[in-house]
Amino acid sequence: MNLLTTNEAAKRLHVTPIRVRQMIREGKIKAKQIGRDYVIEESSLTAVKTYGKAGRPRGANGKPETETEKPFQTAFDIAPDLLNRLLAKQRDLPSDLSTNKEYLKDLGKKSAEKRKDSKS
Structure with missing residues (x-):
């Protein structure tokens, strides 16, 4: 024994x-x-x-149960995208400025002119 x-x-x-x-x-x-x-x-x-x-049992996907994917998006997930779209609409800008070549063409032109005027 x-x-x-x-x-x-x-x-x-x-x-x-x-x-x-x-x-x-x-x-x-x-x-x-x-x-x-x-x-x-x-x-x-x-x-x-x-x-x-020892420890928390694993889920079906091999991750701990607490780290599973969210089944839906929360307001905090959606809010940044909606806010950007709303602001772009108010300023008459496209929602994704990085793809708009016309907007990017004159980007920085005004600030360069202001610097030129302030030096003169």
Whole structure:
């Protein structure tokens, strides 16, 4: 009869000591409490399935459940694009200035003229 502490049992099952205590409370592992800790018979660990890594379970896509894609866009996702379109409309500008060659043609011309006038 080989006795183990919760820490030793946790290492053998590849789980945390907290999870071992949970399994003891659930009745999955037989143990005797001595003071604040438990003593576990090694033979009772063989009855328990070997668990995977400690931590949050992975989702179907392999990422933790908290990092899944949003099923919809929030107002904060949409607001910047809508704001740019609204401002462009008010100023009579195209919504995407980087593709408008006519707008880009004279870009900086006014500021260059102002600098020229201020130096004179």
